[in-house]
Amino acid sequence: MDDIKTFIGKLEAELEGLTPGSLTPETNYRQMPEWSSMHALILIALAETEYNISVTGDDLRSCETINDLYALLKSRTS
């Protein structure tokens, strides 16, 4: 599993319209004005292809910050 900085870098590369450096571990991504269900799908695809980890809609709803999300993925890393 990548460190959180690399993870954020990959997220920013995938999520359309975000300027590099705009995401931090404390960012509440679901409250971002540009956040949409399409971004949620991009995030799920990233987890599948980069880390081979399945993330559901419920998982995403249980996370608030990028840190929460990173911790969730890390907990599922075998």
Place this chain on the structure above:
Amino acid sequence: MAIFSVRGTQVKGIAACVPSAKEYNRDYDWISEAERNLLIKTTGISSRHIAGKGTTTTDLAVPAAELLIRSLGWDKNEIDLLVLVTQSRDYFLPSSGVILQDRIGLPHTCASFDIGLGCSGYVYGMSVVASMLQTGGFRKAILIAGDISTVSLNYKDKSAYPLFGDAVTATGIEFNPGGEASDFNLQSDGGGFEAIIIQDGCVRNPPSDESHIEHEVEKGIIRSRKNLWLNGMDIFNFSVREAPKNITALMNFNGTTEKDYDFFVMHQANLLMNETIRKKLKIPAEKTPYSLKDYGNTSSASIPLTILTQCAEAAQQPRRWLLSGFGVGLSWASCSLFTDKIICPPVLEL
């Protein structure tokens, strides 16, 4: 396990008919321009063909089948089997496949019926046709697959409206006793039936005044119980979890690897989802054609439409195909198919 092998199936030709009217997702003004750009990039869908009011699945199926028969030089009297895969029949009853037997001008000796599947339907339909042909009791068969999906969509539902297009395909299949085997892996999980659903209009929930009342589900999603509902996140999770497993099991069954196939043709759901499946299976991008850009998600027509529009030239040589459909039901299936030469007349616009 529904993993099995069928001998003697020979796909001879594929034809398709789509409505001439197109809609472009860049013009979909229910959402902002930024959302539209993200939608087009993520789904890979730029435009879709939309049937006019009153145009039905059989209205597109008849010209597609006639074009197929003409292109193959078939005698209609030799066609013993017609299978229609659709979820948008002309009538509650009778089956539209039976109506097509007459409208296409096939003989009364032709067996015809419907299969009510969507995204997985082409592979399921192929398995049924192949199994029946294998008995030796049928000479030639036509597998018709497609839907008028847009009739059930609500413009004010951004989660479904910009994804679907209308198309109907006709595939001509012959029995060739010496031909290579086709292998199938069919699966289903009705526990997920609500992931893609039209709630009202059938026997469980007959149509009522309430069926047409629109509800705002969330921002940008307004729909009624007569409209198609799509839980994108659940379908995404299901597809990227199950489709690769299904395909891997098929390849274990017939002892093949990705390298044995010339093309991997998936149901055209959306680019992000399909690419996630492709990457999980480590299948090269150049083996994975898409028709999403110009046609969107065309339900059970999407696999043959992709072969026809993206692989017509390549299909003139012997090829091995890996086909995979997944979605509404939940239902999913894959198929390994060898073809010698597929006649591919240009897509007909009506």
